[in-house]
Amino acid sequence: MWLNDTSDLVAALKLRGAQKVALQFPEGLKRQAAAYATALKSAGFDVLVSGDPCYGACDLALDTLALADVLVHFGHAPVDERQNVIFEPSRVDLAPAVLENALPFLHGENVCLVTTIQHVHRIPEMDAFLTSKGITVHVGDGSTRTPYRGQVLGCSFNAAKVPGAGTVLFVGTGLFHAIGIAIATRARVIALDPLTGIAQEVSGDTLLRRRFAVMEKARGAQSVGIIVSTKSGQQRLALAHYLRSLSPRATIITMREVSPDELLNLGFDCYVNTACPRLAYDDQVRFPVPVLSPQEFEIVCGVRTWDDYTIDEIP
């Protein structure tokens, strides 16, 4: 089915005069690589596939692009401006009527509607559906990192920050985005999974309790590794330098993949994560020692109050 689309891609590549084409797929789409490579080879291109892990447009295969004329990045919208990269977001369709399941939670309020890149093309239909039910719908502007109106990422909730909308409706799979929005906006958040149709109210409380426990555990650390990502859209070196300045025990560590094995091998008592914000929140259970967010490290160092806890976003 996907391969129906290669004619547009071939045209775009020819327009750019590309001969050597690098392809990059996120984990869920990697199985498409062989078919795409075959189709583009048949169209006359010299094809390379990036085989490294990929979880977002923050993780462009620039090392593979260095061997090619153009990189085609599948599955995500751009998070920054890039030359010689074609983004091919993956659309997953949904029937706007699935929003019916969220209505019992919305009470005719002002509602801010957000979703992820897979469904963002359906924002107008979802907006129309909710409006037809008497709801005042707000669709927030994106940002550099989220170019589409109403789009959120796990590290950027800008489109959810609409003044006056007391409830945010997040349409998408998983609960991380919804929990992040709850903490970032302090609004009431309803999550609707468009595949299962399950709607639920989401709170940040459980995550916050876990994070406060992790911070407490980090308090006695004799050595602190400040993790800086070498991925294109996750590298926050200035932030890392600022965080290092908060403690004489801190050392900056560069990493591509933040893996439990490497954290164990390096042997620091605690880490602060300036790479993908989700790593600290989602993967703490896999890590051998506390991995704090930048804001959590500020609290541990006494330069931010506990009441000012917020979730880490990449601006």
Next chain:
Amino acid sequence: MWLNDTSDLVAALKLRGAQKVALQFPEGLKRQAAAYATALKSAGFDVLVSGDPCYGACDLALDTLALADVLVHFGHAPVDERQNVIFEPSRVDLAPAVLENALPFLHGENVCLVTTIQHVHRIPEMDAFLTSKGITVHVGDGSTRTPYRGQVLGCSFNAAKVPGAGTVLFVGTGLFHAIGIAIATRARVIALDPLTGIAQEVSGDTLLRRRFAVMEKARGAQSVGIIVSTKSGQQRLALAHYLRSLSPRATIITMREVSPDELLNLGFDCYVNTACPRLAYDDQVRFPVPVLSPQEFEIVCGVRTWDDYTIDEIP
């Protein structure tokens, strides 16, 4: 103990006018990172530590060097010429008398003596010890990849290729180097572990039987991924292009870490490894499908005979 040496390193860094210093350690030395970082910070440098996996000088942290003036790479000798990299090989001492344990295997023959970087500083004493026992010792020249006389790597056995030496004595831990030398040179190979004192004759037969079974399994593959490393000293793109030309079913895949998960996600029926040669030989049991060496793929494609099987080396 290690930290006794920082005064020389500090002097070398000052001589280069370095201010920002990146440090890279192989897995077995990573625990030294915090102590080294602290020592160099005290000496006035701005320090970054590379936290990515590292198994050799073929895997330089050039992305971390891009954020610094100089990279200090610990534990290995250089495999290629590099600007702005200081190599600090790790020496592990041994008592030449441990070679006594190998004597029953040597029969007063012409012996080619080789070892790994950790012990290469002891080549003269080992040579003298064997000579005092009436053995004619040959110490082969290195190569670009193995700059020291008598030094071998898991991907470069040049120093073991001495005409007229019917027996090769490998002094080092593990059996991979010795097995590789046996296949590469077809000489009799004795391996001596200087830590345990165990000496043994080593043959390539078991590895060869396993590899021929893997090749047979790869024969029906409908899709073939030709793996090209993005690591500095492992990238053999021209070889990959040649290998791709042998099969219309082959696609070039770039990878930094060749991991079982990524091979599974990509879903090719078989892979050909042009990255670190040891991956195919050592890690096949971890991989979901056959991972062939370049020479094995040539045999499967019918452009090399089974009798011409040889082990993969990076020249």
